[in-house]
Amino acid sequence: MKLSIIKIGGNVIENKEELSKFLKAFSELKGPKILVHGGGKLATKLGTRLGIKSKLIDGRRITDEESLGLITMVYAGLVNKNIVAELQSHDCNAIGLSGADGDTIQAHKRPVKDIDYGYAGDVDGVSTKTIAKLLEAGLTPVFCAMTHDGKGQLLNTNADTIASELAIGMSGNYETILYYCFERKGVLLNVNDDDSVVKNIDSASYQDLLKQKIIADGMLPKMENCFHALQKNVHQVRIGDISMLDPKSTLFTTLTL
Template sequence: MKKLSIVKIGGNIIEDETALNAFLKLFSNLEGYKILVHGGGKRATNIASRLGIESKMVYGRRVTNAETLEVITMVYGGLVNKNIVARLQALQVDAIGLTGADINSIMSEKRPIKDVDFGFVGDVKQVNHNGVNKLIEANFTPVFCAITHDGHGQLLNTNADTIASEIAIGMSHIFETSIYYCFELNGVLRDVHDKNSVIKHMDTNLYAELLAEGVVSDGMLPKLENCFHALRHGVKTINLGNTSMLSQENDSFTRITL
């Protein structure tokens, strides 16, 4: 089975020109079929503030009213996405920028109101793996921003980590898929005060032990739960670490398997 790498980057990389350029060079050199997924929340917050629009966060998630959705669409789907695509073209990667609405690639439903009304936030329901595969077969490299749609004309803000995992799950019908979550740490740390205490391999048994010991907590919990969800639904491997894990010279990152 052909292999496909899904690489996700967050706002810390996007906001650092040097880090972004270094990452895109590594991504361009990544062998085989690949997809890039990006967020852009920090840039959206900054531009919303300049426009006099207050950004509201609950449990670390953005509440997306109609005004905020307009900003997110402009920033994620326009400013950030097209800058990344242009830079990849300069690196000889034939990239194509997408939202989930393009070629009906990612269908979501508006998150139901429970304790919090998150507004125009979408939970992924379906990935059009055949449509995305047509782009890959045509030698395009998809670059997805964190926007999906509901099939009825409504765009929805969707967590970029979730988009990466759901794309990997969907594309596992065709490819052996792996996810690379690039963030500021070297991987999952056994000791949060020691950046070199990277857990190089984690499976379900070790994860249960780390949970019991309280080693895994706070913001890492939802990220790892997302990882194991993807693994249980067809994804082969998931990798967490800084961008240098895309280089064959670095083996200090966390690889997660079942």
Template sequence: MAQELSIIKIGGNIIENRTELVAFLRLFASLKDPKILVHGGGKLATQLATKLGIESKLVGGRRITDAQTLEVITMVYAGLTNKNIVAKLQANGCDAIGLSGVDGNAIQAHKRPVKDIDYGFAGDVDGVNSPLVSTLLERGLTPVFCAMTHDGKGQLLNTNADTIASELAIGLSGIYSTTLFYCFEKKGVLMDINKEDSVITHIDSKKYQQLLNDDIIAEGMLPKLTNCFHALKKNVGKVCIGHPSMLTTKDEIFTTITL
């Protein structure tokens, strides 16, 4: 039986809230190995862009990445956010290594073709360097990936962090039994965004279509759930969405995604 591997993506307000982030990283460090952390940082990037007079544009929960925006997100994602997370994990006894898709050619991508919308320097993943990531895990290191990839020709690309997590889970599913966790400040996918206790505990393909038709699923949750179903169709064992407490508390309420 294949060894279990947890791929955990952290985002939402937890990244921006110092107290929440410190608590999460302490919890993450305590989880058994092997594990991988993937982080976003979109709100911090938006804040910095605003300070620099650069307008941020999002369509359907995905960022439009022009040349100036690419510079900002590289600074925030691969620099400030990634290294702060790695430093805090080291302080909690977790031997972490900060990575982007560029490092070790870990995640290859291509610039998203222009169709109805020009997303600029946004990257769609082509593949994961599973042997590299597996080698790091085998040596007791915990990879911490930011949401940056490259095209192999010298061009950096902004790639949705949910997609990074999904593709890592898919890429490593041939070596490990992979479980994908999307953690943020809510308890799960909510039926009513204004009611914290309205968690939808189970979503399958049929339920997902119904939620779309009723406009329950929107904005940033759209790409997240798209990645959930994509991962399940590509041999990922389990996908969950909810508060980080779901990682350690058996009776915690969260959302489980199935086909």
């Protein structure tokens, strides 16, 4: 059976209208599905109001105790529950989760090397049995970007990573399709032309795109993450904007091995 795992980016969460459009499209998606979200910019905004400074290195949050409280409120509370309530209005029986809920995602605090990321969690595993039971009960899990260490500690984990680890974990039971929704229509040949989408990328053409420097900067870790998932039995990865959830849409990038 197919399972769709969709990660939405900060730009969708930030914009109420865009989010509503996305949630409607998501609710209409057939078959079992999982949604994954972060909420970094909203956390930074609330932090400013509370006098908590957000420290980011290469886009990754340094999560001290105050920041952890902040993201627990914003990711698991404000963002997650509003998404769940809105999905319910579209008859999508959503259930909001952090990785601590149902012990669904186990992680450990990232060891300190050059940088101390604080309460950042690197994923150890996913409770596929529990997640499968929720899906079989007709529920649609909505994961925020948090995990736990099983010893009582919540941890901040990148939403892209959570989406790929969930897809990898569920690939034993399902034919998983991993969607990364972001602000562009896919991987672009020309960053200034939104229609220059590379429709298909496989391992060989990926190497070409790397050589031509078409994939660089921020796109690079995203793509590495995608190919890692494909190597771990994820069936397919799709990258594009929210229009790719439309069954008629063909303008997005599909990645296969």
